[in-house]
Amino acid sequence: MTNTAEKYALKELNLETTFGGMGKEIERDVPVIDLTDFDQRREEITDQLWEAATEVGFFQLSNHGLDIALIKQAFGLSERFFALPEDAKQHYPLKKGLNAGWEFKSQVRPSTGTADDKESYQITLPHMDDLWPNQTVVPEFNRVMLDFEHKAWQLGMKVLSCFADRLGFERDFFTRAHDRSSEEYQSTLRLLHYLPLPESSRPDESIWRAGAHTDFDCLTMVFQQEGQGGLQVSPGKGAEGKGDDREWFSVTPKEERITCNIGDMLMRWSDDRLKSTLHRVRMPKPGDYNGPRYSMAFFCQANKDQIIQGPEKKYPPISARDYLLQRIQANFDAAEKAAEARK
Ligand SMILES: O=C(O)CCC(=O)C(=O)O
Numbered sequence: 001m002t003n004t005a006e007k008y009a010l011k012e013l014n015l016e017t018t019f020g021g022m023g024k025e026i027e028r029d030v031p032v033i034d035l036t037d038f039d040q041r042r043e044e045i046t047d048q049l050w051e052a053a054t055e056v057g058f059f060q061l062s063n064h065g066l067d068i069a070l071i072k073q074a075f076g077l078s079e080r081f082f083a084l085p086e087d088a089k090q091h092y093p094l095k096k097g098l099n100a101g102w103e104f105k106s107q108v109r110p111s112t113g114t115a116d117d118k119e120s121y122q123i124t125l126p127h128m129d130d131l132w133p134n135q136t137v138v139p140e141f142n143r144v145m146l147d148f149e150h151k152a153w154q155l156g157m158k159v160l161s162c163f164a165d166r167l168g169f170e171r172d173f174f175t176r177a178h179d180r181s182s183e184e185y186q187s188t189l190r191l192l193h194y195l196p197l198p199e200s201s202r203p204d205e206s207i208w209r210a211g212a213h214t215d216f217d218c219l220t221m222v223f224q225q226e227g228q229g230g231l232q233v234s235p236g237k238g239a240e241g242k243g244d245d246r247e248w249f250s251v252t253p254k255e256e257r258i259t260c261n262i263g264d265m266l267m268r269w270s271d272d273r274l275k276s277t278l279h280r281v282r283m284p285k286p287g288d289y290n291g292p293r294y295s296m297a298f299f300c301q302a303n304k305d306q307i308i309q310g311p312e313k314k315y316p317p318i319s320a321r322d323y324l325l326q327r328i329q330a331n332f333d334a335a336e337k338a339a340e341a342r343k
């Protein structure tokens with residue numbers, strides 16, 4: 001690991017630790033990109049994706065071709081999994097550093113120093129031995145999730161191929177960098193369950209369903225359910241507006257749309273042209289729907305053996321393995337520090 005790489009991570013985290021406050025809520029629309037007739041409209045779609053990714057870092061896809069019935073089926077199975085008793089879920093513990101398995105309220109964010117009020121189950125293909133609930137525990141879970149993971153990957157690669165065109169890489173550059181058949185594969189499908197929040201047991205303001213953060217990966221695709229809002233985005237690079245001055249806007253979930261964002265890995269790979277943007281999931285306010293919230297996120301994260309360096313070589317080369325390890329470690333240290341400071 002190079003010193004420069006280390007500094008890069010810390011620079012990001014120093015910013016992130018200042019973003020735990022509520023901030024101000026503003027109205028803003030997230031760009032919607034229609035993928036109808038993708039092959040014929042490729043250039044126009046690429047222009048729109050590029051503009052959204054360089055300006056906001058967040059966008060939604062419509063007419064994306066991913067079967068809505070499959071998405072609903074995956075949501076149904078995710079609910080069934082999380083409804084298992086705790087001692088059943090304990091058979092699938094999160095494998096540390098491998099993004100595979102189940103965790104409960106364990107993710108502490110540098111921005112807040114508190115654990116997110118959620119549980120999650122991670123699917124990262126090379127590390128799933130012993131982690132699949134079998135046919136009697138959650139019927140069809142394994143088959144449907146593998147199918148869904150594959151389809152999400154295909155769509156992610158389609159979007160990334162547009163960015164490859166614009167960055168001057170070969171069109172299939174990112175597809176090769178996220179090779180699903182490799183042992184080095186580290187893209188992850190994450191099922192999320194944010195716990196219900198009856199008004200009688202509302203936690204204090206320091207608790208978030210997901211504290212403010214940027215994602216570590218290249219491209220995140222978030223699947224959400226209508227009526228289960230809470231995702232908020234803070235536009236702008238970061239230095240401007242800290243704590244309570246910072247502006248946040250809400251993304252409204254729509255069944256037929258997939259919400260996408262650029263992560264830190266692609267920001268680095270594009271020499272900072274594509275923007276990884278801060279986001280969070282807030283608690284329901286009084287009067288909001290306050291039942292459980294389910295979402296699913298697919299993180300396109302380049303294989304461990306891929307070397308990340310942008311066309312303009314703004315940053316030194318680093319393997320995706322080192323990049324991730326260093327981000328996870330730095331994040332962990334910063335979260336510990338933030339948690340310590342709260343005591
Ligand atoms: O649940 C959501 O809407 C967003 C989740 C998220 O940002 C994440 O898991 O990184």
Ligand SMILES: [Fe+2]
Pocket residue numbers: 213214215220279
């Ligand atoms: Fe995220």
